[in-house]
Amino acid sequence: MKTCSVFLLVLIFCHLCRAQPQSSDDDTAQTQRAATEAAEPDVWVELRNLRDMVVEQKVELRYLTARVTAAESTVEVLEIKNTAMEARMTAAESLAEELQLENDAMEARMTAAESVAEELQMENDVQAADLLVAQQKLSTLQQQLTVGENNVAELEKQQEAMEARMTAAERVAEELQLENDVQATDLAVAQQKLSTLQQRLTVGENNVAELEKQQEVQAADLAVAQQKLSTLQQQLTVGENNVAELEKQQEAMEARMTAAESVAEELQLENDVQAADLLVAQQKLSTLQQRLTVGENNVAELEKQQEVMEARMTAAESVAEELQMENDVQAADLLVAQQKLSTLQQRLTVGENNVAELEKQQEAMEARMTAAERVAEELQLENDVQATDLAVAQQKLSTLQQRLTVGENNVAELEKQQEAMEARMTAAERVAEELQLENDVQAADLAVAQQKLSTLQQQLTVGENNVAELEKQQEVQAADLLVAQQKLSTLQQRLTVGENNVAELEKQQEAMEARMTAAESVAEELQLENDVQAADLLVAQQKLSTLQQRLTVGENNVAELEKQQEGQDAALQELQNSNKVGKVAFSASLLTSGEGNTASSEYLRLTFKNVFTNIGNHYNPNTGYFTAPVRGVYFFRFTGHVAHSDHNMIMTLVKNGRLMVTAADRYTTSTDLEDNASNGVVLQLEVGDTVSVEMYGKVWDDQHRRTTFSGFLLFPS
Numbered sequence: 265m266k267t268c269s270v271f272l273l274v275l276i277f278c279h280l281c282r283a284q285p286q287s288s289d290d291d292t293a294q295t296q297r298a299a300t301e302a303a304e305p306d307v308w309v310e311l312r313n314l315r316d317m318v319v320e321q322k323v324e325l326r327y328l329t330a331r332v333t334a335a336e337s338t339v340e341v342l343e344i345k346n347t348a349m350e351a352r353m354t355a356a357e358s359l360a361e362e363l364q365l366e367n368d369a370m371e372a373r374m375t376a377a378e379s380v381a382e383e384l385q386m387e388n389d390v391q392a393a394d395l396l397v398a399q400q401k402l403s404t405l406q407q408q409l410t411v412g413e414n415n416v417a418e419l420e421k422q423q424e425a426m427e428a429r430m431t432a433a434e435r436v437a438e439e440l441q442l443e444n445d446v447q448a449t450d451l452a453v454a455q456q457k458l459s460t461l462q463q464r465l466t467v468g469e470n471n472v473a474e475l476e477k478q479q480e481v482q483a484a485d486l487a488v489a490q491q492k493l494s495t496l497q498q499q500l501t502v503g504e505n506n507v508a509e510l511e512k513q514q515e516a517m518e519a520r521m522t523a524a525e526s527v528a529e530e531l532q533l534e535n536d537v538q539a540a541d542l543l544v545a546q547q548k549l550s551t552l553q554q555r556l557t558v559g560e561n562n563v564a565e566l567e568k569q570q571e572v573m574e575a576r577m578t579a580a581e582s583v584a585e586e587l588q589m590e591n592d593v594q595a596a597d598l599l600v601a602q603q604k605l606s607t608l609q610q611r612l613t614v615g616e617n618n619v620a621e622l623e624k625q626q627e628a629m630e631a632r633m634t635a636a637e638r639v640a641e642e643l644q645l646e647n648d649v650q651a652t653d654l655a656v657a658q659q660k661l662s663t664l665q666q667r668l669t670v671g672e673n674n675v676a677e678l679e680k681q682q683e684a685m686e687a688r689m690t691a692a693e694r695v696a697e698e699l700q701l702e703n704d705v706q707a708a709d710l711a712v713a714q715q716k717l718s719t720l721q722q723q724l725t726v727g728e729n730n731v732a733e734l735e736k737q738q739e740v741q742a743a744d745l746l747v748a749q750q751k752l753s754t755l756q757q758r759l760t761v762g763e764n765n766v767a768e769l770e771k772q773q774e775a776m777e778a779r780m781t782a783a784e785s786v787a788e789e790l791q792l793e794n795d796v797q798a799a800d801l802l803v804a805q806q807k808l809s810t811l812q813q814r815l816t817v818g819e820n821n822v823a824e825l826e827k828q829q830e831g832q833d834a835a836l837q838e839l840q841n842s843n844k845v846g847k848v849a850f851s852a853s854l855l856t857s858g859e860g861n862t863a864s865s866e867y868l869r870l871t872f873k874n875v876f877t878n879i880g881n882h883y884n885p886n887t888g889y890f891t892a893p894v895r896g897v898y899f900f901r902f903t904g905h906v907a908h909s910d911h912n913m914i915m916t917l918v919k920n921g922r923l924m925v926t927a928a929d930r931y932t933t934s935t936d937l938e939d940n941a942s943n944g945v946v947l948q949l950e951v952g953d954t955v956s957v958e959m960y961g962k963v964w965d966d967q968h969r970r971t972t973f974s975g976f977l978l979f980p981s
Contacts, residue, residue, distance in 0.1 A: 353611050360618045374632050391650045426685040442596035482741050510769040517776040531790035538797040562822050788907045849976035850883035851876040859966030867958045872973045888956045890947035896980035905970035909962040916958050
């Protein structure tokens, strides 16, 4: 409106100027002007007022023009910033879309991992059922094997009894054979005596001269008796040798028995040791189970703490969002151009928050994915363990089946041996019966021969009454024969004692063999029990190893959850710090006053002492360091001016002593009197990180503030 008024006044003024009369005569003009002034004094006063107003309006118009130009430049700058913000917003939205796609992919992977975990769980259940069936089959086969072993033991006992009976029958058969041989010998001797007596009777009846022949016959009888005596002595020597041999065998059996008992004791000790080891392993297993339970409780406690921390994190994020909304509301009081900028910043902040939220969701999905993969790995491990147990059970099943087959084969073999032994026993008994019959026949023949001998002895007595002298000689020879018979009786007694000793030693030997068999069976049982306990110990050790692995996994999970909790605590603390810190920004130039070059022949940290802005007081003008108060993303820019310098200028922005970016320019010349070098960077900083600017060469600063260092917090992270 002011501009329109000024324009109208200018038009009026021009019209009035054209309406004035023109003349080359000055006096006439003055006269006419005076007349006009006299006639119209108020018009010129008003005209001067209008001219003054026009001048004022022109000044104001120039001021408004300058303001319009400044506003247009500001609008252009804001449009540039708007374009940049729109580009950043587009990038943030594209990043959000990418993160959304990646989140969808993670959800798909999570679904696939959960389905794989369910499949592994189903496979684990199937293998557990197979393992249970295999264990039932194993138990059934063990029972069958036990029954088979009992049958084998029973058959072995029957075989031993049959062998004992067979041995007794063979011994009876041998005794009957010996007795038969003795009776045959006695029969032959009786027949010889009968023949001799018949001869003696014939000689006595015929002539006394035949007595010499009878004497020779008696001498022959004496020789026969002596031969029998020698034979009995040889038999006695053989019996004594047999006794000595049996004693040696008994000693050997006692040594074997002692060795078997020592082996049994050693196996018993080893069994006790393995039982102790098994007890220790069970105690360790119980301890590890307790530790595993404690670890799982700790994991559950940490998961609860993690849920609490997540709730606190959510609350802190909501507080941060409320603070951000409050900041957005406060920023709404700026100018229209700044409102557009704030709107774009809000969109960018929302996009970045969405990006951060999507990143958090992605991290949560990755954590779920990791947990699902870990569960899948644990199920796979458990599946492998059960598969191993199933393989072991199948091996045991196969072994027991083989042992059962071997036991059945042994039973069949023992049954065949038993049948053969029964056949041999039957044959031996039949032979014994035949020998008994033959013995009875020979006994009858011997009785008949003895009757005949008695008859002949009566006849001989009649003949001997006639020859008294010969009787004396015969008595002498009979005395000698009596002595020989006494010796023979003594030797028979000694032979009987030796046979009794032999029988006693054989009984002792049988008892020792029975003890030996029992000791060997005990040793085998102890060995089996030792093997079983060794297998139990191996299974316990495997369980112990599995529990140790599970305990290690649990401890690793606890450590991982503790690290996650620490990270969440740190994130929460940083978020709280960021909520407390609020806004962070600074800007400073090199010199507070004056002008000149700052020179250094090596890299020098610059201290920008003229501080324009230092919101939060996190820039130190005395040291030149900016210290990050909160974890977040920061923007930094530095500018160096080169003038009146014969050295090159190199400026670097340094984070924690490490070079980030560089700006440089060469020395000035007559054609290049001065120049600027600048650079900027966006950095992710942790709490306590430091940022500074270092320079090599010469850099210029004056009252125009040409060399500067600025930075501000974009957003906490």
